[in-house]
Amino acid sequence: MYKVAVMGDYDSIYGFSALGVDIFPLDDKVLAIKELRRLADNEYAIIYITESLAAEISEEIDRYRERVTPAIILIPGVLGNTGEGVSGVKKSVEQAIGSDIVFGNN
Template structure:
């Protein structure tokens, strides 16, 4: 069975532990990249990552986009929503249903 992880700064993710999710607070770019790689290659089917860290690790995240697992989903951090997570989900849905072909996006 796959597990669910949350990656980001401590203040943004500590509440997810109360929901039973595995939290991985990170402080540096290197630490965040290594954590994401370890989780993606392990038993995690869903990895939530704060938008700010996702922006820093975009090249890492792209390597997993063609795979079924893990699903890497951006979430707002404590600083608020940047809209980046919504844009990536919208594009994924458009590709999945074929509206990118219909509307020429």
């Protein structure tokens, strides 16, 4: 059975445990890379990563872009939204449908 994980600073991710999601509080780049590899190799189908942590390990995340699993999804942390999560979704949709999409605040 596939599992769901969330990685990032503790304050940003601790609430996910109430939803039954496995949390992995990390703020060290080297440990985050090791943990991402371990999760990807151990039946985690979806891995949410805070945008700030993802910025530190972006090259490692890129290794998984073409794989079906795990799906790596960026989420904002307590320090705010950098826009990388929305940008990543937009890029994925553009690749899938071959067309640009527009996110608006209508």
